[in-house]
Amino acid sequence: MEPAAPILATRTTTRLLDALVDHSNAEVWSALDARYRPIIAALARRLGLRHTDAEEVAQQTMTEFVRAYRDGRYDRSKGRLSSWILGIAHNTVRHAMRDRKRATGSAAARADDLPDTPDEGSIRSIWSEERDRAILDQALRVLRDDSSVDDRTLRAFELVGLRAVPAAQAAAQCGMSVDQVYVAKSRITSRLKTLVQQLTEAFEEDA
Amino acid sequence: MSHDRAQPPPADKGDAPDRPHAPRPCPGHETLDRCLHAPDDQIPPDLAEHLRTCPLCAQRLKDAREESAFLTRIRGLVAPGLQPIDAPRIPGYRADAVISAGAQGIVYRAVQESTSRIVAIKVIGGFTAPLGSGSGAGAGKPAHEASPAISKRQRLRAEREAEIAARLRHPNIVTVYESRSLTDGRLALVMEFIEGEPLDRWAFALPTDLDASTRRRTLLITFIEVCEAVHHAHLNGVIHRDLKPDNVLVRPDGHPVVLDFGVAKADHVQATMTGEFAGTPAYASPEQASGHPDRVDALTDVYSLGVILYRLLTGHFPYDLTGSILEIARTITETPPVPPRRRDPAIPIDLEAVVLRALSKDKELRYHSAADLAKDLRRFLDGHPVEARSDSGWYVVRKAIAVNRKRLALAGVAALVVGLAVTAVIASLVSVARSERNERIQREQARVEGIRARAVGQLLRDIIPLKDPAKPEISSAVNAGLVRLYLRLETGAFADEPDLDQAVRRIWGSVYTTLGTGRAAELVEYSEVSLRNGLVRLRERHGASDHPDIASTLHELGGVLLVRSRPAEGLAFAQEAERMRSALFGPAHPQTALSRGLRARTLYAVQRPTEADTLAADAITVLKSAAGHEDDPLLATLLALRARIALDADDPSAAEPLISEAFRLRFRVLPPEDPDLTSTLSIAADLVERAPNLPFSKSLTAAWQTDPAETPAAIRADLKTLSIPDSRMFTLWGQAPTGRTAAYGRVLALHQSLLGPGDPSIVGTLMAHARAAQNEILPVIRAESLLRAADLLSARHGPNDLSVLLCVEQAGSVFVFAGHPDRAAEQGARAAAIWSAIPAHARDPLLAANCERRLGWYLTLSGRHQEAIDALDRAIAGLSAAVGERHYLVALASAQKAHALLSLGGIDQAEQLSALALENARAAAADTPIPGDTDAHIHFVRGHLLTRLQRFDEASPLLNHAFSVGYNTAPPMYPWRPLILRDLLACARALGDAQAEEGWSRQIDADLAALQPGAK
Structure with a gap:
């Protein structure tokens, strides 16, 4: 893990956002990127995109988000940041799906003929699940990279x-x-x- | 009681019955664990009692329940991306799934945390099955416990290979980002994560609505990319050793990516064959299966590619792979593969040949590189003859005809221009030369001197020039072979056999120096590098002492430097080579003489002519008396060198016998296009200039048919013409001739005057003459040269030899083209007679029947209609039997018969037959594209008939089609061109199309004008 990341990882989104206006603050950009990109990519995959397309969607979403943010298009009073990013992501996913359809020649897709994706509520719940997963991932990563935790303890x-293996078997x-x-x-x-x-x-603090 | 959670209290004995009446001790973790999900009223009474009295244990249970709830919640989240237990902890990466686990290690999917990039991490060394992947003995154990640690040697090798593999950069080879040593001694390779399917699964999942040939094409295009990737690795010294469909992933866009280069180790394969193999040996080569990892090289991968291709095409393995490992190994080494067409008769025969060649048990017979395999597959896709079948002369002829027929539509005839086929057939002789060369390599290896490069060069010269009238093709074939050889050399193909390695290096160098081909600069550079490397190795082996191998290498190096215009450097090598050979074999040994000759050439190049002359004279004397050197081209080179020195010294009478002898020798051994021959011509021009009255000068003047004073200039002008590369382009009708045919005519005259008109070497010059005539559209000259060549070949090889047949058939079609159908019919009949004299087993039924068809056509044109109909009936029967009734050649023969019938007045029969022919041709076109000239011919016959029947509206589109795909490029003298023009004009008139009428009239006038004597 990059040295700066653990600190930034726990910095609140609001503070990251404030720092984001400063164009030269690459560190902050990468912290925000690390925070949201995996969630967006996971969402995109669950909506049916291939791995590489999903990565592409995540990239586009983050780029669009930062551009819009720097242009002052994000109005905090109108909603949470995550909802805003989710909106961008959802749109990007739908475009990517249309492009894919077009590429495979399955239909003459038009701009106004975007494919259906699950309803708003389902998408929110996927998003929230993926956010939790991303958080857990990050937490596990911190643990794994913590040299004070020895390998055996971590494995146990x-x-x-995590795998609900009986303690006796794990001990063996x-x-x-x-x-x-048990102690481990x-x-x-x-x-x-x-x-x-x-x-x-x-x-959460990005309300 | 005092304890904390980290230091549990003395535990109870699990399920041991609690002792009555005694206070219960604090429960152990396991006991508490069982209570986690139990409602309070179901907790055993004594434990419940304890919990009521022990606040610490109560708190422990509460904490444990919270912990359990938290873990249950996160298990659901974490499961899909759970880092596998045995995943290595590599800083910066997080493995989240096992992609595959095999004998060579485990591959994990992982995320590079700084970039979120998905990567694949392969952990090599020690096998351990990841949790949940099986219950093998080693499952779950750390790698270093599960299997013996890899040896230091293995490890070093793995690291080295990984390092090389990491340097491979190719779009179809997985990119290795880095390799890391793990604390447990294993090696981790971090590489690009490829989203794709294994090659076989991808192939079998291709859409079912694809027709077989499209599906095959798709497969082959992807497979060719795999071959190219493998070749790229070979060029970088990396051999895969374990190619199989699992190691090739096909991305969603259809491009393949080869995995695991440099990862699979020879040791592993060996272990495989001793019986401890976890996977399938189905893709192993015979050399691997027979337990010879030392014989594993780039060709091993070629074999595995062959198995993969076989499987992709047929869905089967080439052999029955049941039985024990040993039985399978025996099958792989001994059993010939089941021909792919037996599995699937729809597989084209050429493709089958390619697969079988890749699967040759004998490495020498396999493709010499993965690139060659790819190239042959591409040839197959393009409809060209595949090299895999080049052993069969007839096959090459047929293919050459098929391919060139379209090109020859330019001539507007369905002629089989066999001349092109001649070159193709002869080209196939190269492979013979090659295998004979190999034989020589082995034979000579046993001798003290090892393999002498000269022998090979000599062999090539012996075989090629006489039989081959087409040097350029041979050169490119030889060049291609040499490049392959170079690549094999430098990728260590012969590393285990140093003698062979040295020998091959020298042979390689010598071909360029002794064949006198100074054109391929790049190859000569390879040659120099290769020889210098060889020299270093020889010095390591033999120290500073004299050794025949060292002498040979020095000699070849001297020659290469001379060719590369660095004579001063070359001189030093030549001198040392001569000294060493003289010390080893004696001063009068032919080997020594060869080095002396080389020294003479380098001395002349550094402007020391007097010494050069003495040495050359000495070398000539030795070589002339040495058996096997009488025809050595070096002899001719030295003679020419001495002639040049004499002329420089203004002594033409000394030069004359030398130059005349040099010519004789060169005509005998070199084809007329060879630069050595043309350079000798330039010395000849100088001779005539200085001394026009010497006998040889007079021969030259006679051959050039000029005034003696003009001969030198005329020779030099021809030299210029002849040194222009033969572009093989057709001169367009009406374009001025280049003079090449005339120049070859004069060379031919000289050749004949020096060696006599019956000398077999004249065939080469005749063919060059014929080819020049072909390019300049001088058909009669061309046909006559071909017939003279046929006579010479007939005298040498017998009247029914293939070479005679080719010349005769070609002459026939050339005569038609030239407007001499009678002479064409004569040659057609001769060809048909040769065909019937060829024993049935050697006769190609398709070509024989097609020869009858052509004869029928020539006879029709000559007005011998009944004979034509007989020949065409035989042709139709033969062609139908050979290629089926629906083939376009049958349609063509039917159309031609219809034409003959029409000429005999059988208009109704002709009408029916021409309609049928057209219908069949259209049906056949659905399967195979019909060559333009054939298509034109069939349409023309039908159109012609309909015109005769005054059904102009039907005739007009057919005739227009025929004209646009064929007859528009036919020369005016072609007999049917005036016919179609007349028909087109009649149609235009009858249909009232004034504009077309005017156009066709103009075209007819232009043709007539072109046919006037002196028009061209």
Whole structure:
């Protein structure tokens, strides 16, 4: 993980946004990008795009978002930042799907003939699930890159905590006692919970 | 009780029955765990009691329940992207899924965190199945526990290969970003993540509505890209060793990407064959299957490509792969593959030949590179003859005809211009030369001197010039072979056999120096590098002592430097080579003489003519008396060199016998286009200038048919004409001739006067003459040269030899073209007679029947209609049997028969037959495109008939079509051109199209004017 990222990861979106107006602040841009890009890409994939197309959509969405933000098109009073980005993303996905249709020649798609995507509510719920997943991902990443957590402890946690492997089996696999496995699970779960909480706050504060 | 969560209390014994009446100890983690999801009233009473009294344990349970709820929630979220347990922890990357796990390692999908880029990480060294992927013995264990650590050697090798593979940059090879050593000793390769399907799955999932040939084409286009990628790796010294469809992913856009270069190791393959193999050996080559990893080289990959191609085309493997590993290995090394057409008869025979060639057990017979395989597939796609079938002369003829027929539509006839086929057939002899060369390589290797390059050069010269009237094709074939050889050399193909490696390097160098081909500058440069590398290795092996191999390499290097216009450097090598050979074999040995001759040439080039002359004279004496060197082109070179020195010294009478002898020798061994021959001509011009009355000068003057004073200028003018590369372009009708035919006519006269008119080497000059005449549209001259060549070939090889037949058939079609149908019919009958004299097993039924068809056509044109009908009936029967009734050639023969019938007055029969022919041609066109001239011919016959029947509105479109696809480019002398023009004019008149009428009248006038004597 890049050295600056953990700090920026927990910086609130609002503060990141304020710093974003400064064109030279690449660090902030990449923090925001790291925050939203995986969510957008995951959303796009779940709406049916291929991996590479989804990545493309995420890129376009982020570019469009920053351009609009710098142009002053984002009015905070009219809604949350995430809703705004979601709107851009949804639109970009629909265009990408139309382009794909056109490329495969399945229909003579026109600009006003955009493909149907799930309703607004479903999309919001996908978005929120993907946001949670992104947060968890980030938290797990911090844990994995934390050199103070040794490999065995982490493995024990992954087996018992994330894969619901019985403790005795995990103990055998990791060469630990059952008790040590439980201890590892508790310690890491607690770290993870804290991390998830911090990151969620950082995300949420963009009202 | 005092404990904290990190230090659990002395645990109870799990499920051991609690002791009655004693206070319960604090429960262990497992006991508490069982209570996590239980409602309070279902907790065992003593535990419930304990929890009521022990606030710490109560808190533990509460925390554990919260923890459990949190984990349950996140499990749902994290599952799809869960980092696999055994995924390496590589800083900067997060593995989130196992893509594949195999004997060579595990591939993970991962995210590069700084860029969010998806990558694939392959972990090599030690096999461990990831969790959930199986229950093998090693499942779940860390790699270093599950299998013995890879040896240091293996590791170094893996690292080195990975490093090389990482440098490969090709759109069809997966990009390796970096390699990292892991703390557990494994190696991780970080590479591009390819979204795609394995090649076979992609192929089998191609849309079912594609017709077979489109599907095949799609497959081949993608497969060719795979071959090119593999070739690129080979050029960089990387051999894949484990090519299989799983290692080729096809992206959604249809472009393939080859994975795992430099990852698969020879050691692995060997392990495979000793029986511990986890995958399928189906794609292994015979050399791998027979347990010879040392014989694995680029050709191993070519074989695996062959298996892949076989599987893509047929859906099967080339052999039955059931049985034990040992049985499978035996099958791969011994059993010939089931011909693909037996699996699927719709596979074209050429494609089958390509697949089978790639699958040759003998490496020598396989394609020499993946690029060659790709090239042949492309030839197949383009409808050209594939090299895989080049062993069959007849096959090449047929293909050459098929391909060139379209091109020859320019002449407006359905002629089979076999002259082009002659070159193709002869080109196939190159492969013979090549295999004989290999034989020589092996034979000579046993000798003290190793392989002598000269022998090979000599062999090439022996075989090629006499049989081959078309040097350019041969040169390019030889060049291509040499480039392949170079690539194999430098990719270490012979690294394990240093003697062979050295020998091949020298041969390679010698072909360019002794064949006198100074044109391919780039190749000569390769040659120099290759020889210098070889020299370094030889010095390492033999130290500073004299050695025949070192002498040979020095010699060739001297020759290459001379060709590269660096004679001063070359001189030093030549001198050392001569000294060494003299010390090793004695001063009068032919090897020594060859080096002496080379020294003479370099000395002349550095302007030391006197010494050069002495040395050349000495070398000539030795070579003339040495068996096998009588025809050495070097001898001719040295003679010409001495003649040049004598002329420089103003001594023409000394030069004369030398130059005359040099010519004799060169005519015998070199084709007339060879630059060596033309350079000798320039010395000849100088001789005539200085001494016009010497006998050889008089021969030259006679051949040039000029005044002696003008001969030198005339020779020099011809030299200029002859040195223009033969562009093989047709001179357009009416364009001024280039004078090339006339120049070759004079060379021919000289050739005959020096060697006598019956000398077989004259064939080469005759063919050059004929070709020049073809290019200048001098058909009668061309046909006559062909017939003279046929006579010489007949005298040498017998009257029914293939070479005679080709010349005769070609002459026949040329006579028609020239407006001499009688002479054409004569040659057509001769060709048909040769065909019937060829034993059935060697006779190509298609070509034989087509020869009858042509004869029928010539006879029609000569007005011998009944004979024509007989010949055409035989042709129709033969062609129908050979290619089926629906083939366009059958339609063509039917149309021609209709024409003959019409001439005999059988208009009704002709009407029916011409209609049928047209219908069949149209049906055939749905399968295969019909050559323009054939199409024109069939339309013309029908149009002509309808015109006769005054059905002008039907005739007009057919005639217009025929004219536009064929007859518009026919020369005015072509017999049917006036016919079609007349018919078109009649139609235009009858239909009242004044504009067309005027146009056709003008065209007829122009043709008539062109046919006036002296018009061209």
